[in-house]
Amino acid sequence: MLDPDPARPPSPNDGNEAEMWGLYTRHRDPAMRQRLIQHYLPYARMHAATLYAGRFGDAIEFGDYFQLASLALVEAIDRFDAGRGVKFQTFAAYRIRGAILDGVESLTERHRQIAARRRIQQSRLASLLDTSSVAERGVLAHLAEIGIGLALGYLLEDSGMIAEGEPAGQLGPVPQYAEVELVQLRRCLLEAVAQLPEQHRHVITGHYLQDQSFEQIAAELGLSKGRISQVHRAALLSLRQQLR
Numbered sequence: 001m002l003d004p005d006p007a008r009p010p011s012p013n014d015g016n017e018a019e020m021w022g023l024y025t026r027h028r029d030p031a032m033r034q035r036l037i038q039h040y041l042p043y044a045r046m047h048a049a050t051l052y053a054g055r056f057g058d059a060i061e062f063g064d065y066f067q068l069a070s071l072a073l074v075e076a077i078d079r080f081d082a083g084r085g086v087k088f089q090t091f092a093a094y095r096i097r098g099a100i101l102d103g104v105e106s107l108t109e110r111h112r113q114i115a116a117r118r119r120i121q122q123s124r125l126a127s128l129l130d131t132s133s134v135a136e137r138g139v140l141a142h143l144a145e146i147g148i149g150l151a152l153g154y155l156l157e158d159s160g161m162i163a164e165g166e167p168a169g170q171l172g173p174v175p176q177y178a179e180v181e182l183v184q185l186r187r188c189l190l191e192a193v194a195q196l197p198e199q200h201r202h203v204i205t206g207h208y209l210q211d212q213s214f215e216q217i218a219a220e221l222g223l224s225k226g227r228i229s230q231v232h233r234a235a236l237l238s239l240r241q242q243l244r
Helices: 017-027 030-053 062-079 088-128 139-156 176-194 198-209 214-221 225-242
Strands: none
Touching: 017 030, 030 062, 030 088, 062 088, 176 198, 176 225, 198 214, 198 225, 214 225
């Protein structure tokens, strides 16, 4: 019996790989492509589970492994030539495993960067919250320093500011005029940083623009971490006075 719609490929039996590949190769039908993806998804999951079982740490979840495997599977299906006589599993295995390993390496490095950034922010906050000299400086001055420090983190770090030359819209639903004001404010702030004494400038630029911890800056300058914390607070006070 002829198919009433010759433009639509006939439906194969589930599990008949040769028939599915034949129909997909001839028609490139999106529905058949989806069936192939669903058919081989357990195969991709098997590779993800194998590599996940041999992982060295728990920073990356299995869902990330499986997502990487699934994306590689789709790419393999799109690139596979069934007419060459090679089994799809053989063709796809190398690509799936390679995509998982490369992706996990990238994710791991990103996790390291996030963890390093978090440690830097915690160190900064600890410095800002240090109340050892509040009595001589006053509570209001102390709170002002905290505010300046948090504002610097927002304006100078990549997460809080679009860099000049980048396309607008990086801050989400922020009006365009507000983005322009932020760029101008950042420029004023950088000019104020440039006017700081050398040691103060080194601490601010190293900590906020180069993601250096107080320990790293202390090692560079041959000072203690506590001294760098003091210089940091003094630099914030100078910036507050300049920006009045």
